[in-house]
Amino acid sequence: MTVYLLAPAALRIAPDDFSARVRSRFASELRRAGRFAQLCLLGAQACLDAAGGDGPLGVLWATGGGALDATRAALDESLKLGEPAMPFTFIATQPHLAGALLAQRSHPVTRAACLSLAPDAWPSLPHLAQRWLADCERVLVGWVEESASGGAAHRSDWCLLQKKMMPGAVRCEQVRSPENAAAATAEDWIPRVAAWHGSTNAPLVLRGSGDAWRFTLNG
Amino acid sequence: MTGAFVRACALASALGPDLEAAVERLAGAPAVPARNTKTGGAWPYFAIPVAEGDWRRRAEAIARSVAEDLRRKAALAPAQWAALPCIVGSSSFSVGAWDEGGWAALEPSFDFSLRLAKAFGVSGPVTAVSTTCTSGFAALDIALGLIAQGEAREVLVLGVELRNRLTVAGFAGLQLLSATAARPCDRGRDGLVLGEALGAVLVSAVPAPWRIASLASGMDAASVTGPSPDGTATAKTMRAAMAGARWESAAVDLIKLQSGGGPLADLAEANAVRELFSPVPRSVSLKGALGHTLGASGPAELALLLASLARGRVPATWGFSKPDDALGFAPSGGNAQGVRRVLFNLSGFGGSVMSLALENAG
Numbered sequence: 217m218t219v220y221l222l223a224p225a226a227l228r229i230a231p232d233d234f235s236a237r238v239r240s241r242f243a244s245e246l247r248r249a250g251r252f253a254q255l256c257l258l259g260a261q262a263c264l265d266a267a268g269g270d271g272p273l274g275v276l277w278a279t280g281g282g283a284l285d286a287t288r289a290a291l292d293e294s295l296k297l298g299e300p301a302m303p304f305t306f307i308a309t310q311p312h313l314a315g316a317l318l319a320q321r322s323h324p325v326t327r328a329a330c331l332s333l334a335p336d337a338w339p340s341l342p343h344l345a346q347r348w349l350a351d352c353e354r355v356l357v358g359w360v361e362e363s364a365s366g367g368a369a370h371r372s373d374w375c376l377l378q379k380k381m382m383p384g385a386v387r388c389e390q391v392r393s394p395e396n397a398a399a400a401t402a403e404d405w406i407p408r409v410a411a412w413h414g415s416t417n418a419p420l421v422l423r424g425s426g427d428a429w430r431f432t433l434n435g
Numbered sequence: 436m437t438g439a440f441v442r443a444c445a446l447a448s449a450l451g452p453d454l455e456a457a458v459e460r461l462a463g464a465p466a467v468p469a470r471n472t473k474t475g476g477a478w479p480y481f482a483i484p485v486a487e488g489d490w491r492r493r494a495e496a497i498a499r500s501v502a503e504d505l506r507r508k509a510a511l512a513p514a515q516w517a518a519l520p521c522i523v524g525s526s527s528f529s530v531g532a533w534d535e536g537g538w539a540a541l542e543p544s545f546d547f548s549l550r551l552a553k554a555f556g557v558s559g560p561v562t563a564v565s566t567t568c569t570s571g572f573a574a575l576d577i578a579l580g581l582i583a584q585g586e587a588r589e590v591l592v593l594g595v596e597l598r599n600r601l602t603v604a605g606f607a608g609l610q611l612l613s614a615t616a617a618r619p620c621d622r623g624r625d626g627l628v629l630g631e632a633l634g635a636v637l638v639s640a641v642p643a644p645w646r647i648a649s650l651a652s653g654m655d656a657a658s659v660t661g662p663s664p665d666g667t668a669t670a671k672t673m674r675a676a677m678a679g680a681r682w683e684s685a686a687v688d689l690i691k692l693q694s695g696g697g698p699l700a701d702l703a704e705a706n707a708v709r710e711l712f713s714p715v716p717r718s719v720s721l722k723g724a725l726g727h728t729l730g731a732s733g734p735a736e737l738a739l740l741l742a743s744l745a746r747g748r749v750p751a752t753w754g755f756s757k758p759d760d761a762l763g764f765a766p767s768g769g770n771a772q773g774v775r776r777v778l779f780n781l782s783g784f785g786g787s788v789m790s791l792a793l794e795n796a797g
Contacts (some may be wrong), residue, residue, distance in 0.1 A: 281543055291533055295600055300608030312567045312785030319656035319786065327652040328574050328787070332545035332563040340562060340577075351652075351675075413572070421488045425560065427588070 219346055223266035224410035231363050234370060242321075249317055250286035251370075252279075256314030256360050257321070259372025263356060263397065264323060266396040267376045268342045273316045274348040275315045275328040277358035277374075278341060278402055282332070314360075326352045330400035336425040338402040342388060345377045354378040359406055373406040386413060387432040394428035397421040439647045440583045442639035443508035444738035448725050449634040450480030451625065452497075453504050457645045458742045462637025462725055465753040467616050468628055468726060469600065478603055479613050481630025481726030489533045491540070491550075494597050497633050498554035505635045506556070511589065512748055518622070520559040521591045522550035522577045524570030526730035527689035528563070531599030555635075557591055560598075568653075571634060571733030572592065572791060576650055588641065594634040594734035595732075602729065603629060605659065608735060611697060614704045616728070618754040619694040619720035620766050622703055627695045630726020634734030645741055648776075648792040649679025655786040662700055666707030669693075672788045673711055680792035682776060687716045689749060691779040692738055692766065695722035696754060713762040718772075723754030733781050733789070740779070741793075744771045760768060 229237050238245055238254050241261065246254050256277060256337065294300065314327025327348065333340055345355040349411070349431055358374040391397070400422035409431055412420040420431040449468060450457035460466075471480035485497055491695035506516060509743030529547035542550075548563040563617035566573040572593025596602070606612050606629060613626030638647070653675065662669060677684060690708060694701045708715055721736045722728075728735050743750045753766035758765040779791040 280545070287541075288528070290601055290605070291530075291538075294751075295604055296580075300604045311789055312565065312783070313659055315654065315787075316656050316659045316785045319654055325654045325656065327654055328785070329564055329566050329576075332543065332548065334545070334561065337560055337562065343584065343586075344577060344580055347583070 217346055217349065219342070219349060219377045219379060219388045220381050221374040221388050221409065221431065222378065222385050222412055224406035225263050225266060225373065226370040226410050227262055227372040230369050231366060234324060246317065247423070249313060250283055251384055252283035252286055252360065252362055253313040255370050255372045256358065257317055257364060259360065259374045260314065260318055260356050261322065263374035263376055270323065271353040272324045272326045274345065274352045274355035275318060275325055276341060276345055276348065276355055276368040277360050278331040278333050279360050281334065281364060283362060284364060326333065328348060331403050334425065335401040335403065338400060338405045338428050339424040339429060342377065342429055349377065351378050359403055365376045375406055381434060385434045389430045389433045391421060392429045394421050394423050397423035397428040399423055437579050437583060437647050437649060438640055439579050439638050440641065441645040441647065441741060442637040442641065442643050442682070443505055444741055445505035445508065445635045445733055446632065446738040447483050447485070447497045447501050448728070448735055449483060449630050450486055450724060451640060452483065452500055454484055454738055454742050457739055458746060461739065461743060461750050462748065465723065478614065479616065479628050480603065481628060482598060490535050492582035494529070495550065495554050498551050500637050502555040505637060505684050505745050509637045515589065517557060518559050518590045519557040519579060519589055520556050520587050521552040521555065521561045521593065522537055522574040523551055523561065523593045523594045523595060524565070524572070524574035524730050525561045526565055526567050526570055527596055527599055527602050530601050531597050534600050549599045551595065555591060557705065564792070565730065566681050566783065567785050568584060568729045568732060568786040569781045569789045570730030572650065572781050572789040575636065575638065575733060576652065579647065579650060582638065582640050589637060589639045592636045592638055592734055593675045594632070594730045594731035596731040612622060613696060616634040616754055617696040617723045619692065619696045619723050620759060620762055621696070621760040622757040623698040624663045624698055624701060627727045628699055630728045632725060632728035632731040632735035634731050636734045636737060642796060644795055644797065646794045646796045648794045649676050653676035655782070655788055657786070659785050661694050662702050662703040664699065666703040666710065668786065669704055669707035669780065669782060670710045671789045673707060673780065676790035676792045680794065683794065684712050686776050687712070687778050687779045688774045690716055690718040691736060691777060692718050692720045693780040693782045694720040695727040702761060705764065709763050717749060718764065718766045719749055719768060719783050720766055721750065722751045723752055737779065741763050749774060
């Protein structure tokens with residue numbers, strides 16, 4: 217099945233600016249949501265704002281480190297003191313929280329999952345999204361990483377995949393025998409699609425461990 | 436409809452270090468879990484009866500033991516086994532290592548999943564997935580995709596949840612735990628009892644007695660920590676699973692309930708069941724025997740249920756004794772004759788709901 221990609225965006229937020237960015241987008245810090253969930257939501261919402269449209273969504277994202285801030289808060293601030301972990305820093309809730317928050321705030325979400333992959337296994341994400349598209353109209357696909365050090369920015373990279381072709385959408389096709397494909401990773405494939413998008417009419421072909429995907433400007 | 440089958444299952448759980456011991460134990464008298472000091476002394480906990488010790492070494496020992504059992508049952512050629520893709524579902528991964536080793540002992544969920552795959556002796560692509568308590572079935576969903584797209588003939592699906600203080604503290608903070616015992620569907624139920632498990636399911640394109648007829652996913656956004664009271668999202672997901680399997684509701688012989696003894700969550704699921712079924716088919720909950728094993732619960736309960744059915748028994752629901760009129764039905768064990776179609780429910784934090792339709796292909 218051919219799928220179409222909309223609104224690829226690579227959001228970078230300096231740790232010191234994070235709270236202001238959340239307040240600016242959502243009017244206040246999101247109660248009962250740790251930083252990872254808020255970071256997911258900021259990027260996902262920016263992508264949805266740019267893509268427009270509505271309808272049921274799947275939300276599928278990957279991460280390397282996961283919810284670092286919430287884990288630290290739960291382990292170092294609560295558990296060491298012998299207190300119960302606060303419900304919304306509790307690690308088991310964190311990866312999935314963003315999907316539920318998105319569903320509560322803006323778009324109906326039919327399913328959500330948070331994955332961790334080998335760096336070159338990124339084609340698993342469009343593959344899985346393609347399968348989910350049998351059950352829902354659109355799937356948000358992302359890569360979210362909290363900054364592990366003071367100097368690095370938080371990252372929340374997203375794009376929207378859908379079955380329906382529309383003007384400005386990028387046609388995405390799996391390529392079994394890629395020629396001239398550039399190696400990409402789980403961390404950089406969305407930023408590379410975002411950087412390519414609108415810069416040239418030539419297709420972009422990115423490869424991972426098993427196969428490659430060709431991105432072509434539609435029309 | 437999927438073209439995938441359950442080729443083999445294995446399990447380490449509080450019922451025993453292997454699946455056969457667990458089925459044997461499940462047929463006996465119910466046991467009350469001990470209060471496990473490793474996870475916080477105030478709460479009962481279903482621990483795997485494997486020697487204590489360094490968290491990581493214990494995890495690897497459990498994995499190797501389950502792997503050995505699964506490998507024997509799967510009867511794959513060594514090269515086929517070694518090439519298996521491995522999908523790992525968990526809500527906590529290796530966070531328990533922090534209990535003993537602090538930050539230095541923690542590792543990313545993907546690294547822990549690679550470690551598990553290595554303990555299983557497989558070197559195909561590894562993926563880790565977390566959708567809280569449905570993680571094991573989210574892993575199964577990815578496996579079904581690999582088989583459907585022709586990427587793999589067999590896929591190893593692991594659901595793993597191993598002892599850690601954080602999970603217990605989190606559920607305690609949410610006031611979801613029982614101080615005494617899990618009583619699924621019982622009038623006196625007052626909360627969950629957590630447990631640890633490693634469930635392994637080898638999913639295959641090669642026909643086997645149990646076919647995965649469909650797996651449906653849904654999202655209940657009413658609250659991030661509990662279901663909508665009317666069970667709407669659960670009912671919708673169960674309906675989708677039956678539609679995917681091309682079943683009418685009358686075709687369902689047995690429902691494996693999510694029910695873990697939570698007063699409101701059990702009621703919400705019962706509302707969903709009653710909306711779809713009249714009369715309600717036989718039902719069973721396994722959380723009174725295994726505990727709520729969170730991200731492991733899909734593969735763990737699937738392994739235990741199929742092994743029990745293979746011995747001709749629908750297991751009794753441990754912890755259940757007094758029916759709750761508000762639920763409108765009660766679980767019942769006994770002879771499994773005629774049980775050919777099973778609907779298998781899971782739900783979790785963040786509103787994740789999944790329902791699996793299983794069909795005995797004979």
